[in-house]
Amino acid sequence: MNNDFIAETARHFDIPGAAVGVFHDGEEHLFCHGVTSTENPLPVNEDTLFLLGSVTKTYTATAIMRLVQDGRVSLDAPVSTYVPELKLADDREFTVRQLLNHTSGLDWGTLVDTGEGDDALARHVAELATLKLIGEVGERPSYSQSGYNLAGRIIENATGQTYEQAMTALLLEPLGLGNTHFDRDAVMTRRFAVGHEKGEIARPWRHWRANNPGGGIAASVKDLLAWARFHLASDDLGEMRKPTAVLRGSNLGDAIGVGWFLRDIDGVQAIGHGGSSNGQFAELLIVPERNFAVVSIANQGPDGIPFNQAMVRRALEHYVGVLDRDPEPLPYNASAAAEVAGEYDNDAMVMTIDDTGAGLVLEVLIRSEIRESAEMELPADHAPFPMGLLPRDEYVITEGAFTGQRGFFTRDSDGVIIGVDLAGRMFGRVG
Incomplete structure (x- = not known):
């Protein structure tokens, strides 16, 4: 794994800028390539902020676990305990755990901008009355962005703070993640990557505030690797790695824990999560039994996904000898x-x-x-x-x-x- 491989792969997938981080044998390895934007280019470095998309869900789930440890939230309590204002198309009840493992039966999400005010999540929860319900509670996992935004409202009601204030107090400040941000004004005063779609600048830079719990965090490769290292060392968060729902036919994983997708890769157990936003893509994979983690972030769609996959697979093979391959399809019938x-x-x-x-x-x-x-x-x-x-x-x-x-x-x-x-x-x- 070296800068030449990253540069060659970035050229192959036409990626303007990318950053990769690896933790192995107690050492960090950081690799950066390209530029933040094709219109206003700055070199990508280890402090450049990228949008992480749904990798944010691992932060939201971890914050919930901190509240569980403090006795302020129970994973097996109904969500309505913490969000009594929630109204859905039926009167179903689902637990916090079912929200975090995507078995609530909520569809993917709403596309309503509820503004940038401190009431953005509260207004988003009100919109969930219009959300389609795609299955019975606990019937099967179905990935839900609105489910995680609803989890953000749990955090607000349990702490009496905005989601972003609570995340800072529960995680970002205690862990020293000073280059991880939700606030656009905080991002814009630092070096940050701009998303691209098929060679064009992707606008807007990020979507509305109510999507922050499900996908609104921005971080540097150094901070993202520090986040992975925190989870490697956090035995008290082992509950997050236990399978709670089985996944079928999914490259996301074999099962879902609490916020993490769980995978068997070449006989080795791994946890991870990917993310995509408007022209920016992230991938995080942790192999606890090898004390290994790899993160990859890129700023071009749609090929940021295969770029990140290539980085993760090369790191797995190079550092820990684990091979990750796609299944061979059956002959045409x-x-x-x-x-x-x-x-x-x-x-x-x-x-x-x-x-x-x-x-x-x-x-x-x-x-x-x-x-x-x-x-x-x-x-x-x-x-x-x-x-x-x-x-x-x-x-x-x-x-x-x-x-x-x-x-x-x-x-x-x-x-x-x-x-x-x-x-x-x-x-x-x-x-």
């Missing part, structure tokens, strides 16, 4: 292909799986009505991805920015395919 081909959708996206006669192609588009009503520029849709089927109604994307992404199909009691899972999100079959 016309009958099986015809069975899965068709249209699927959820509240935000539409998916089409086409059978070309020689293979399958998957396309996911943001709903046109959402694009038309959006108050800000949304990321461009991706080109269709070739995909292959795996055993047990699973599949894998075989080319493009999401190569290696896995998912699975759901059947009803008659054996008919009625849905497909992609990146932990459920799409129901149309018609």
Whole structure:
């Protein structure tokens, strides 16, 4: 692992700027490449701030665990205990643990900007009355951004502070993470990376404040590696590494703990989380039994994802001899292909799986009505991805920015395919 490999891989994926951190054998290794922005370039260094997207969820979950340790929150208490103002489309009850392992049955999220005021999360919770419910509580994991934003409201109500103030008091200041921020004004006075999408500057720099608990933190590679090292050394947070829900056909992991995805990689147990924001991508992986951690952050979409994957895989192999490979798809079968081909959708996206006669192609588009009503520029849709089927109604994307992404199909009691899972999100079959 060296700067030459990072530079070569960044050129291959057309990444303007990236940073990688590795902790191994008690030593830190930091690597930086490229520039913060193609329009106003500054060299990326170990203090450059990148948006971490959903890696933020590990911070939110850890803050909840601090409140659990203090006796202010219980993982097995209903969320309504701490957020009595919560109203949903039905009167379901789910626990804090079910919120943090994505088994509440809440759909991915809302796209309503509730402002930058201190009431942003409270107003977001009010919007959840309109959120689609995609399954029974505890039925299956389904990745929910709004679920973690709701967890942020638990933190606010339990502490009497804003989410950002509480996170600073519970985690950032005690851990000395002085280059980790939620506030845009704090970021803008420091060196920070700008997101890019297919060579163009991605605007806005980040979305609205109510998304902070699920994906709004910015940090340097040095601080992100310090966060990973903190979790390596924190035996009192072992509860977060225990499986609470099984994942099927997912490259996110084999199971979910509390805030962490759990994986078996080449016979070694690992925990991790990825993140994406508007043109910025992050990946964090920890191997506790090897006292090893790797983080990678990049500022270009959509290929920031395979870039980060390449960095993590090279570090795993180079430092601890662990190989991480994608599964091989089954040979094309016309009958099986015809069975899965068709249209699927959820509240935000539409998916089409086409059978070309020689293979399958998957396309996911943001709903046109959402694009038309959006108050800000949304990321461009991706080109269709070739995909292959795996055993047990699973599949894998075989080319493009999401190569290696896995998912699975759901059947009803008659054996008919009625849905497909992609990146932990459920799409129901149309018609």
